[in-house]
Amino acid sequence: MGKKVFVNNKNITPNGPITIERAKELHQFFAERLDGLPEQPLQETIDLSRVDDIDACGCQLLALFLESMKTRGATPILAAAPAALRERIDALGFHDLLALQPEP
Amino acid sequence: MTTPSGENNSIDLNRFNQVFFEECAENLAEMEQILISLGDREPDQEQMNAIFRAAHSIKGGAGIFGFNDMTVVTHVMESLLDRLRNQEIPFAPGMIDLFLEAGDAISMQLAWHREGKPVDQEAIDGVRAKLQQTIDAGAPAPVPADAPKEGTPLSPEELLPRRCRLAFTPDPEIFARGIRMESIVAELTELAEPGEFDCHAQLMEVPEFAELDPERCLTRWDFTLLTRASREQILDVFMFVADEEQLCIEEEPVDRRTKAAEPAPEQGVIPAAGRRAYDNGETAPGAFGRRGGEIESSIRVNVTKVDQLVNQVGELLITQAMLTQIAAGLDPILHQALQRGLVQLERNTRDLQGSVMSIRLVPISIVFSRFPRLVREIAAKLGKQVELKTTGDSTELDRGLIEKIADPLGHLVRNALDHGLETPEKRVACGKNPMGTLQLSASQVGGRIVIDVTDDGAGLNRDRILAKALECGIPCSEAMSDEEVWPLIFAPGFSTASEVTDISGRGVGMDVVLKNVQGIGGRVQIASEAGKGARFTISLPLTLAILEGLSVAIGKEKFIIPLNVVIESLQPKAEQLKSVNGREVVQVRGEYLPILKLHRIFNLEAEVTEPQRGILVLVEADGERGAILVDALLDEQQVVVKSIETNYRQVEGSAGATILGDGRVALILDLPELFAMHKRL
Amino acid sequence: MQTAHGSAVEQLTAEGGAEYLTFTLGGESYGLDILKVQEIRGYDCVTRIANTPAFIKGVINLRGVIVPIVDLRIKFNMGEVTYHEFTVVIIINVLNKVVGIVVDGVSDVVALPPQSIKPAPELGASLDTRYITGLGTLNDEMLILVDIEKLIGSDELQIVDSTAENTQKEAVNL
Known part of the structure; x- marks a missing residue:
């Protein structure tokens, strides 16, 4: 992976599973997004529509990412989580840490 | 050189899998043990719960570690057990066999994950289907499992x-x-x-x-x-x-x-x-x-770590012996403090060694527990009725021995079932109880572990053994005593079974049993009485790793005589020395003992070749007595037994080697082999 | 020993081919796959083992492990055999066994490119052709490359207990 990727997407859109197997890769992905936050960020949407699986490690990573965004003044919003993903996040007890936007 | 910690820089999943594998194997063993103990009886609530918990634990662990295939059979099994437990399905004797079969299927899957052994998927699917059928056949209208039912005892x-x-x-x-x-x-x-x-x-x-x-x-x-x-x-x-x-x-x-x-x-x-x-x-x-509510105060340790500890203590023992040897040459007055320290060091080392060795000891029940099922299956196959009794299950022996004694014991058990015990008809005809008895017993006698395999069958058939020995060209004669006849069955290629069965096999067997037992410093003895039964006695050293020995010198070489065979040592007087049939013997308290001249047996240059000028060490092994001629007695010491066979072939007359304080290798004498070598001279 | 090590490092950079430890036995030069060599040490404190062929010198204590010592000079009848402070033992590790072999002297570690290795002729060396993988040439000198694994495993040397192995196999088949 090169230096910094072009980051301007208002939506942060992870793709595929968010699991232990990809933890390192996603960590870097999120870290870059964090670096790419504007000076005075407002609402940042994390689009989960393309995430097809998540495990406890992934939930934790996502939660840590959200917390880090908040400390930088951003208001992260988790959006468009598929139903299965919602269930999994709930089951793993991350319903508070990963407050999902209500289904449209 | 690899260090145990050096390999684990990255997180080693395998290490954790190993814990699951071990516990899974234990669960399977426990399940099997309970099932076997039941015979065809219905398990009581406690047993049912224990079986259920074993299946459940395997399923849970398999799920957690991602061995999903292992959850399939366990899941159906668990469901069936649950129905049984809740008395939704009546118990049927055939279920025990079904559960045993399921256990085998899971074992097979475990072996696949653990060792890469192939899995018979058909068998697994078969068991799963049978379990499911049993559930479906027995299930009345489904009752919500949670609702407490009338008449069901609830805790x-x-x-x-x-x-x-x-x-x-x-x-x-x-x-x-x-x-x-x-x-x-x-x-x-x-x-x-x-x-x-x-x-x-x-x-x-x-x-x-x-x-x-x-x-x-x-x-x-x-x-x-x-x-x-x-x-x-x-x-x-x-x-x-x-x-x-x-x-x-x-x-x-x-x-x-x-x-x-x-x-x-x-x-x-x-x-x-x-x-x-x-x-x-x-x-x-x-x-x-x-487990229950007991306080658990033990840890699970990898065997290699224990072995490493044993080795290190062994090295420490050698170093300590070396220091003592050096200090012996110093002026005791000038170096009083040093000497005191060394005495203390010696005591500490011995204590440490004792503690470490005790870690390696495990109860023989680990081996014994394999047999109920074996006996049950073979007896069923042969149409025989057999009751298996075990005693001394808690007798402890070295872990290394446990692994190596299982096969020989298994062979003796099979042999007893196949050849020893008669069919119920035959037994009744002889006025015996149709139910034969096979007894496994273990005990510690002195420095050795003795394991008996006793059956109340027909006993060994002297005539058949002699006839067969003749046929195989094994030297024998009618004049031989029973005690001499029985060991003939240990000759390679010997088998008296009139037909070859898939239980005892063909001839390969007793010789291998003997060899395996001898390989770990053990002996096999046979006692038999026609019509009453037979007893095979295996005697083993308590541990393979440490031995109390007497070091002796012959010429420039040093040897270790295991202390447990030594009776005494003496300097013979001329009138004690006699010659019988051209063989030198020594008369001790009215008994004539053959003199074993180690320098002749081992072709060494000795300082002493005449018994009256040297020292005779009187020994007894396997009921045989003799006097070993040595130049001098050196020391009584504990030695760490090292295998010669690790890098070399077996050495006749030695039961291993050790390293002395001076860093040299000394052979440990194997008395029964020495007696045999002496007779061939 | 020192020289052997020093040049080993130099030669490590040589391109391609396998590396061989060269040693002398009765005037002939031999080569041994360096990967099979564990260490080189002096001849010392050997405990005799009774009733073994003369070329089995006995066993030594190699840091707590019992290791047999074979004198190849005796085995292959190579003249007068003496033991002194310069007698060299090559400790090799093959077939899961650690064995020491006594030779006249250890010379060097060399890298031989595969093309410089020729098949062994039917006769010539004191060593049976069965135990020779090929002949190498080094500075116009012939190097006999020993198949040490085959040699150590051979019935001739009687180091590996073939009967014991057979019994074990039987035991497994029971």
Whole structure:
């Protein structure tokens, strides 16, 4: 992976599973997004529509990412989580840490 | 050189899998043991629960570690057990065999994951289908499993669902270890009353994002559930997952008959017991199920670590002996303090050695427990009725020996069933109980472990053995005593079974048994009485690793005579020395003992070749006595037994070697072999 | 020993081919796959083992492990055999066994490119052709490359207990 990727997407859109197997890769992905936050960020949407699986490690990573965004003044919003993903996040007890936007 | 810690820089999943494999094997063994003990009887509630728990633990562990194939059979098995337990399906004797079969299927899957052994998928599917059929055939209209039914005895816990709070602070490696929190959550959900489960994750810290390790667990979980499951059942969910300090259970008993929501006044916070800790019978089947509320104060340690410790203590012993040897040459007055220190060092070393050796000791029940099933199956195959009795199950012996004694013992057991015990008809005709008895007993006699395999069958057939020996060209004669005839069956290629069976096989056997037993410093003796039965006695050294020995000098060489064979030593007077049939003997208290001249047996240059000028060490092994001629006695010492065969072939007349204080190798004498070599001279 | 090590490092950079430890036996130069060599040490403190062929000198204590010592000079009838402070033992590790072999002297570690290795002729060396993988040439000198694994495993040397292995196999088949 090169230096910094072009980051301007208002939506942060992870793709595929968010699991232990990809933890390192996603960590870097999120870290870059964090670096790419504007000076005075407002609402940042994390689009989960393309995430097809998540495990406890992934939930934790996502939660840590959200917390880090908040400390930088951003208001992260988790959006468009598929139903299965919602269930999994709930089951793993991350319903508070990963407050999902209500289904449209 | 590899160090045990050096290899684990990266997180080694395998290491954790290993724990699961071991525990899975133990669960299977426990299950099997219970099933076998049942015969065709219906298991009682406790046994049923134990079987259920074993199956459940395997399923849980398999799910957590991602061995999903292993959950399939266990799941159906668990369902059937559950129905049985709740008396929704009546018990049928055939179920025991079905469960045993299921156990085999799971073992096979385990072997596949563990050692890459092939799996017979058809067999597995077959068992699964049979289990499912049994469920379907026996199931009346499905009753909600949770509802307590009339007439079903319920334990107090089951009567009172209570609210449990469970705080789980996992170790940071839990993700990397491949533990699936999803499985844990799912299992807990199953234990909870419907809809009465809540799971809440919390971050314990939020480090600087760029610097955090994404695989490290920074989350803790709080679970709240209304459950009828026992505390133990709940803890079982975490069996492969959590250590003692990582779990905290808070229970609030709720009396449904009074007010459901109100917590009872007394409530305690009890730290959960460790999940990887078992009592010291850790490898014994059944030990796993004995957990209960006992305080567990033991740890599970890899055998290689123990062996390493044993080796290191061995080296320490050698160093200590070397220091003592050097100090012996110093002026005792000038070096009084040093000498005192060395005496202390010697004592400490011995103590340490004793403690370390005791770690390696395990009960023989590990081996004995394999036989009930074997006996049951073979007896059924042969149409014989056999009762297996075991005594001395708790006799402890070296772990290394345990592994090596299992095969020879198994062979003797098969042999007794196949050739020794008669069919019920024959037994009745002889006026015996149609049910034959096979007894396995173990005990410690002095420095040795003695294991007997006794049957009350027909005994060895002297005439057939002699005839067969003749046929095989083994030297023998009618004039031989029984004691001389029996060992003929140990000759290679010998077999008296009139037909070759798939149980005892063809001829390969008793010679291998003998060789294997001898390979670990053991002996086999046979006693037999026609029509009454036979007894095979295996005697083994207590441990392979350390030996009390007498070091002796012959010329420039030093040898170790195991102390347990030494009776005494003496300087013979001329009138004690006689010659019988051209062989030199020494007369001791009216007994004539052959003189074994080691320098002749071993072709050495000795200083002393005439007995009256040297020292005779009187020894007795396997009922045979003799006097070994040596130049001088050097020392009585504990020696660490090293295998010569690791890098070289077996050396006749020696039972291994050791390293002396001066760093040289000395051979340890094997007396029975020496007697044999002496006779050939 | 020192020289052997020093040049080993130099030669490590040589391109391609396998590396051989060269040693002398009765005036002939031999080469041994360096990967099979564990260490080189002096001849010392050998404990005799009774009733073994003369070329089995006995066993030594190699840091707590019992290791047999074979004198190849005796085995292959290579003149006068003496033991002194310069007698060299090559400790080799093959077939899961650690064995020491006594030779006249250890010379060097060399890298031989595969093309410089020729098949062994039917006769010539004191060593049976069965135990020779090929002949190498080094500075116009012939190097006999020993198949040490085959040699150590051979019935001739009687180091590996073939009967014991057979019994073990039988035991497994039971």
